[in-house]
Amino acid sequence: MEDKNQGSESKPTKAITRRSFIRGAGLSTAGSVLLTTNALAFAHKEQLVTGEEYGPEAMTIKMKVNGMMKSLSVEPRTTLASALRDHLELTGTKVVCDRGSCSACTVYLDGKPVNACMMSAFDVGDKEITTIEGIAQNGELHPVQQAFIEHDASQCGYCTPGMIMSCVHLVENNTDPNLEDVKNATRGNLCRCGTYPNVFKATLAAAKKTI
Amino acid sequence: MNKFSWYEAKSVEDALQQVNSTVSEQLYKHTDKASIFKSGGVDVFDWVKEGLLKPQKIINIRNIPGLDKIDYDRKKGMSIGSNVTLAEIASNPEIKTNYLALHQAVNHAATPQLRNMSTLGGNIAQRNRCWYFRSGDHDCFRKEGDRCFARHSETGENENHAIIDNGSCVSVHASSISTALMAFNASVVILNSEGEKKKVAMDDFFVTAAKDIAMENILQAKEIITEIILPAPSKNTKSAYIKQVARESYDWSLGDVAVVLEVSGNATCRSASIVLGAAAPVPYRSMEAQQALENKTINSENALAAAEAAMTIARPLAKNGYKVPLFVATIKQAILEIS
Structure with missing residues (x-):
């Protein structure tokens, strides 16, 4: 590979x-x-x-x-x-x-x-x-991916890859994102399970911030 | 999607030699050998995926050099190339400073992903929103059919549809960015295959359904949008844009309002440009609201009077009566944001 x-x-x-x-x-x-x-x-x-x-x-x-x-x-x-x-x-x-x-x-x-x-x-x-x-480099998950696991930010999983792409892009381009920034970054990503709160928590945790 | 070939255009002249039809023509009367333009492609692929548009050839104009520039001059105003993406407009500091309502409109348009893909030319030339119009199962007036499914008083799902100028087709124009562009008196620059350039005011660019059911704008097959021009604002120009949606994340407009006012020192409105989106089959300039506000002090009472004046001509359908108070509140709020 x-x-x-x-x-x-x-x-x-x-x-x-x-x-x-x-x-x-x-x-x-x-x-x-x-x-x-x-x-x-x-x-x-x-x-x-x-x-x-x-x-x-x-x-x-x-x-x-x-x-x-x-x-x-x-x-x-x-x-x-x-x-x-x-x-x-x-x-x-x-x-x-x-x-x-x-x-x-x-x-x-x-x-x-x-x-x-x-x-x-x-x-x-x-x-x-x-x-x-x-997104993972040299076998190591990106901090956002790791945080998704730790914060249970995935339910059925269909939206998860796209959701992670949006959140990784945010933390790679904004060193100090707040909750509103995470919401803006994921506005296009639809989650039918409604796991948004955990997505937000995970992304802020990956950016070393808590809600 | 049907099979189509792909032409990679090298210049606008090259593209104009290749093209022979528009999306509007093809949706109304399908021909077998249609060559159509696509830039960002979001609206075009939507139609092709639905099977309503079956091009033989797609001419990719996305990579034509020179159409992706944003230029600002304090005296001449702003020129935005037709291939500039919505994301590039959203992040342009001069647009935010000088054309705030446009900045706000672009930031509320579509999703971050689509803003990275969609171009300004494609955005203003996209076809209207109506689930019957965009469905392969419904032959409506706009597709050479014999009825309007949305209008039907019992079965028509018309909660998102037009409340003004809805005597013919009741769909609404999909570009909320056009609401702001028209309020700034923007013009569309169009080049044809003879090499002739024309500058068309946004007010004249859009075509009402009553005038031509097949079209929503004046673009002909051998024409291409090269840039959108906004006149320079004066130091007294102030603007605001508000879009109402059903979901907080992102959604099509239920009603959006762009207000551009010339305001003198004592908060008097010297001239008003007030445009409504998702109210009519084209972006709708409210002469009624403009006249009601001009030479009046900008305050809550006069803002409400202007908003109510705008809605005097509204004729809601069975399920979109809520749009009337929605527009009254939104027009008033947009005017007061400027005061």
Whole structure:
């Protein structure tokens, strides 16, 4: 997973995850290798150039995700959320409303939170994507992630990755957030379980403040 | 979403050569080979996901150089490029200082994520909000259908709909930012494929449903918004914006008000610009409220009189009568925030 060799394709993870186990790891891994190897042969076509038309069939594009350059075969109608989940197997990003209303699909585009469900994979270009999988560093949870565990800030879990993305962005860009700042940061993140009070507590705790 | 090809436009001229239709045209009368613009893409993808918009080609204008600038000049005023994001407007200090109501409106628009994606041009050109209009299962007037589902006195779910100018379509314009832009007498700069540029006042940019049921603005297929211009405020210009929503976190407007006043030393209103959002199918300038307030002292009594004057023409539907007192209170409050 930690393939730092940018420019080459990264290998699909070999670790057995709950998801790969359920789906049948062998088949999905073989498919990914075939796809990415094929992509290398057309490496020169992987960057979109202005004044040109692409698609509608799938083509191989490059995308920098969590610090690694990935190649993937997508159509212009493939959303970024689908590209991450279905093509790169980064299923931490959730799709719930699929209309930009709930922000479960929040990822960073050049460091700014966006809804991956409401943009095309072709929109990414040379910008860098960060997903929930890229928040923990060197096996260590981000303080916000740790605080979510300690403050029980997750119930059913569907909103949690997007919620954490919003809260991490806040504490990384505001060294002294107050409750109103946390509310503002999470205004787009819908939690059907209503676990907002614990989300606020966890985020302020991670920023070393208490309510 | 249907399959479509993707054209990466390199300039406005290049984009105008590629385009052959607008979202409005396609929603009203679908054609097979539509090439349409998208910038931030939030509204366009919403329609494509619903299956109501089936473009053959999407022309990505988001990366065209030169459309992402904010320029302020004390004499000329403010120019905001059509590809400037809502987040960039929200964080611009000159907009906060000189156009406070716009700053407030942008900060209350959508979510932090959507403000990072959405562009100003796309925001003012987005289509109206009405769940029947935006539903693939309801062929309403705006989609060449034969009825208005929202208007129906028993089955119509019209609590969010228009109370003014609602004789034709009862949907409301979705851009609360346009409420503030119109109050500042902003203009939209539009370039066409012949290379001609025109500057259109916000008051003339929007098209009422009574005039043309298929459109909400004047944009034609071979036209593109390049910038939005706001005249320079005088030192006596003061503004306020208030948006009422059902949820504290974020929501579509139930009613929003932008007030821009020229105020002389003794708290007298010399000129008033008062615009209502989510009241009509287009952002609605209340001449009634403006006339009621001009040359009057700004106080509670006169603010209420202006607010009540604005609502004299309101004709609520079965389920949105609450909007009348909501607007009276909100207009009054916005005026008094300035005093």
